[in-house]
Amino acid sequence: MTTPQHATQAHRRLLVLVVVAAVVVVALLGRPGPLGAVAHEARDRAPVDVPAGDQPELAGLDPELAARFLRAQAAAAEAGYPLRVTSGARTAAEQQRLLDEAVEEHGSPEAARRWVLPPEQSAHVQGTAIDVGPAESRDWLADHGAEFGLCLVYENEPWHVEALATPGTACPPLLRDAAAVG
Numbered sequence: 001m002t003t004p005q006h007a008t009q010a011h012r013r014l015l016v017l018v019v020v021a022a023v024v025v026v027a028l029l030g031r032p033g034p035l036g037a038v039a040h041e042a043r044d045r046a047p048v049d050v051p052a053g054d055q056p057e058l059a060g061l062d063p064e065l066a067a068r069f070l071r072a073q074a075a076a077a078e079a080g081y082p083l084r085v086t087s088g089a090r091t092a093a094e095q096q097r098l099l100d101e102a103v104e105e106h107g108s109p110e111a112a113r114r115w116v117l118p119p120e121q122s123a124h125v126q127g128t129a130i131d132v133g134p135a136e137s138r139d140w141l142a143d144h145g146a147e148f149g150l151c152l153v154y155e156n157e158p159w160h161v162e163a164l165a166t167p168g169t170a171c172p173p174l175l176r177d178a179a180a181v182g
Contacts, residue, residue, distance in 0.1 A: 060089030
């Protein structure tokens, strides 16, 4: 007899297999180099749809980022840390709304850019960035993310993660804040 727990586990395994298959297909099609080389460049395509399963926050993410996150999430869970995506891919309109709110909160576009990039520069709009939580799980990922090629990007945003390194290699130095981009 299949219990709901077994069904959920089977669904997660299927999701991982689908994401891994998507990564293999992308690799076979000759997608350009590592994500770190293009993380903040404009892309000529929309984010690739990733089957979200029971984690809708993974929808719209780059398949490689989603696959790396799922591997890190499983390792974090084994270590007792419930790692979750709190924000993933965003539309340009969502990003603009966040920027507008940040301008209001921080008093100027310059101050807001420390926290929120315009849509044309946002890795979230490109599907190549995630925000993670809760705090203790973020700390685990900060310590172990490079094992999965997942890197913190900004000193002032310990929740913002991108796939910027080859798994098992060092992450690039942190940027002061988002205003340092472009």
